[in-house]
Amino acid sequence: MTGSAARSSLRLAAELGGPLALVGLVALVGANLSVAEQANAVNVLVTAAIVVGLYIFVGNSGVMSFGQVSFVAVGAFAAGIWTSPVGIRRTTMPDLFGFLATPRLTNLESLLVAAGLGALFALLVGLALMRLHGLAAGIATFAVLQITYNILGFWGKVGPAATTLSEVPVTTGIGQSATGCAIAVLVAFGYQHTRSCRELRASRADPLAARGIGVSIFANRVVAFTLSGAVCGFSGALFVHELGSINVDQVYLDLTFSTLAMLVVGGAQSLWGATLGGTVLGTVFAFLTNAESGTTVAGLHFSLPNGLSTIIFAALLVVALMVAPTGLARGRELFAVALRDRASLPAAAGSSPEGSEPVRVDSTASTAGVATLDVPGSGGEQDASLAVADPAGVAGPSAQGDERR
Amino acid sequence: MTALGYLIEAISLGVLYALIAVSVGLVFGVLRQVNLAQGEVIAFGAYSLWMLSGLPAALQIVLCFAICIASSLVLQLVVFRPLRGASPLTTLIVTFGVSYGLEALWQIIYGPNGNPVTVLSMLNTTAIGGAIALRWITLVEIGAGAVLFSGLYLILFRSGLGVKMRAAAEDVATARLVGVRVQRVVTWAFVLSGVSAAVVAVLSTVQTPLITPNFGLTLLIVALVGVVLGGIDNLGRATAGGFIIGFVNSLLGSVLPEQSLVFLPSLTFLFVIIALLARPNGLLMPRRAGVERV
Numbered sequence: 290m291t292g293s294a295a296r297s298s299l300r301l302a303a304e305l306g307g308p309l310a311l312v313g314l315v316a317l318v319g320a321n322l323s324v325a326e327q328a329n330a331v332n333v334l335v336t337a338a339i340v341v342g343l344y345i346f347v348g349n350s351g352v353m354s355f356g357q358v359s360f361v362a363v364g365a366f367a368a369g370i371w372t373s374p375v376g377i378r379r380t381t382m383p384d385l386f387g388f389l390a391t392p393r394l395t396n397l398e399s400l401l402v403a404a405g406l407g408a409l410f411a412l413l414v415g416l417a418l419m420r421l422h423g424l425a426a427g428i429a430t431f432a433v434l435q436i437t438y439n440i441l442g443f444w445g446k447v448g449p450a451a452t453t454l455s456e457v458p459v460t461t462g463i464g465q466s467a468t469g470c471a472i473a474v475l476v477a478f479g480y481q482h483t484r485s486c487r488e489l490r491a492s493r494a495d496p497l498a499a500r501g502i503g504v505s506i507f508a509n510r511v512v513a514f515t516l517s518g519a520v521c522g523f524s525g526a527l528f529v530h531e532l533g534s535i536n537v538d539q540v541y542l543d544l545t546f547s548t549l550a551m552l553v554v555g556g557a558q559s560l561w562g563a564t565l566g567g568t569v570l571g572t573v574f575a576f577l578t579n580a581e582s583g584t585t586v587a588g589l590h591f592s593l594p595n596g597l598s599t600i601i602f603a604a605l606l607v608v609a610l611m612v613a614p615t616g617l618a619r620g621r622e623l624f625a626v627a628l629r630d631r632a633s634l635p636a637a638a639g640s641s642p643e644g645s646e647p648v649r650v651d652s653t654a655s656t657a658g659v660a661t662l663d664v665p666g667s668g669g670e671q672d673a674s675l676a677v678a679d680p681a682g683v684a685g686p687s688a689q690g691d692e693r694r
Numbered sequence: 695m696t697a698l699g700y701l702i703e704a705i706s707l708g709v710l711y712a713l714i715a716v717s718v719g720l721v722f723g724v725l726r727q728v729n730l731a732q733g734e735v736i737a738f739g740a741y742s743l744w745m746l747s748g749l750p751a752a753l754q755i756v757l758c759f760a761i762c763i764a765s766s767l768v769l770q771l772v773v774f775r776p777l778r779g780a781s782p783l784t785t786l787i788v789t790f791g792v793s794y795g796l797e798a799l800w801q802i803i804y805g806p807n808g809n810p811v812t813v814l815s816m817l818n819t820t821a822i823g824g825a826i827a828l829r830w831i832t833l834v835e836i837g838a839g840a841v842l843f844s845g846l847y848l849i850l851f852r853s854g855l856g857v858k859m860r861a862a863a864e865d866v867a868t869a870r871l872v873g874v875r876v877q878r879v880v881t882w883a884f885v886l887s888g889v890s891a892a893v894v895a896v897l898s899t900v901q902t903p904l905i906t907p908n909f910g911l912t913l914l915i916v917a918l919v920g921v922v923l924g925g926i927d928n929l930g931r932a933t934a935g936g937f938i939i940g941f942v943n944s945l946l947g948s949v950l951p952e953q954s955l956v957f958l959p960s961l962t963f964l965f966v967i968i969a970l971l972a973r974p975n976g977l978l979m980p981r982r983a984g985v986e987r988v
Contacts, residue, residue: 417967417971418967418971420974421970421971421974424922425976428923431915432970433963433967435959436960436964439956439960546790546794549790550791553787554787596801597798597802599794599797599798600795600799603792603794603795603798606787606788606791607773607792610777610780610784610788611777614780614781615784
């Protein structure tokens, strides 16, 4: 094996191994905790799965979406309703549609159905909205969240409306949550090595150039949005089977912003960043929430006043982003810089003007300023870099190229 | 209530959201950043009215303005200045974090159940009875909006500050080259944004005299949708977008049958989606217009 190939394999191993190791670490620690404390580890893993689901679309496309929690909600309610006892459904949700009122699914079936429904819903939304960009896309997806919340919260034919859906079998333990989160990571990893994802990343960096070489931004965004919807729907099913009950407020604004915050704090442009954000911030939040009812650290017992955990969490979030605005992972996969394939740097690098920066060729792409694209005929390994004007895609084209104030 | 009454109510709600849109649009114009924490400036102003309830109304309102302007400036200093150069997404999440934290703080300090505000409560009485059935506050809102928008127009288009502000919004580098002190312009944008927030705090607490911890964010989110709907790149259109969202929301509410009123948000947001699909750069942006921001 050549040094270049070895580096490439190592880089891939680190790219997948890093996030999986984090998931494994949380599961391992969680498995050795008391039953009550284990619930926190389960919650961290389920939240991390949602963050990875968000990353598949937001991270790869650079388009802001506030709507992914709609797919979590649909997955959660579908899985919850279809696994709750039929008798309970008749009593607590007498107006349900027939197809929701009678079938009873197993845990595994409910997870798969939730993923399918999340994907279908995302596909429909994506087909309608993925031509939008910038803030318009963000607001349109936010509108989807609002409509989902409103319908789930008031329409008795599709759920418990304003009441809580209860008697859902609690099946998401530490094993299932770790497996579920690992599946989300594997899906994201597999996707980011497809041609579609590389094209999407290229369009994130420079939509005009990407279009110029024949990339269909719309089609690639729809693919990412649908896949993200599937992972979010699946995570929603894990979520409802973790809690054993759910009401619509649990899958609304707080979850939307906290998972987005985790993604951004971890680093929105890499799988490592998404997993890091989901697990680290999830753990911090779980710890702070527990501290409100009293916790012991290094033999010292203390408790926080009610509500203070949210303030501390918000302060940590703000400070973290001020210190590292591109996220903890700085937009890179684990060891992406150390394992960068120097051999594939253009030979011209040596002959480039003295002091000039070499071209980045990181195939996983991920720094704030660079995204990559397969160059047709290059064998897929040689990536072309495109400059980025607005990596987050939030400002929209009109704001691109502005000097920062 | 007659159609005329509904129309006036709709205009009044539109004006309220337009005022919030102004406070978001002013900051976006000069910084290209969305401030999700602006809702908490409004909430702080509203809570100050509750805290100062023993004082004469005029003094309460003056102090409310001072508090809103001061908190707006603190936001600029503590949040926006350190984040200079950060991506819009980072700023969005940071300002959300500030909003999220402040909302929790309001809950700890003031409780979760809401606090009644009695300032200018006489405006909550009937102004025009009979079939039209309008409260004074509805008319005052429209009047206050007219005064504030006229004042803003004069500042932006008839004053030196306005010229500098528009120049900085158009091209900050060139504005600097021709001697505009951009930092000062940014500070003024936050001051004006604070003034607008204070007006909203006073009017909305008279209209709905109960402040809850999520009071500010709820108002802001709807207005922000309106801002994008109108066209965030231009203050006038953003303001009109705020007006449209309030107007449409109120009008839809008046035509929906009572049992369907709970689905009003779905209809409003469906309207938003359709409008954005038809005009992604903003409902009011000319199709081929160049970008003008303030």
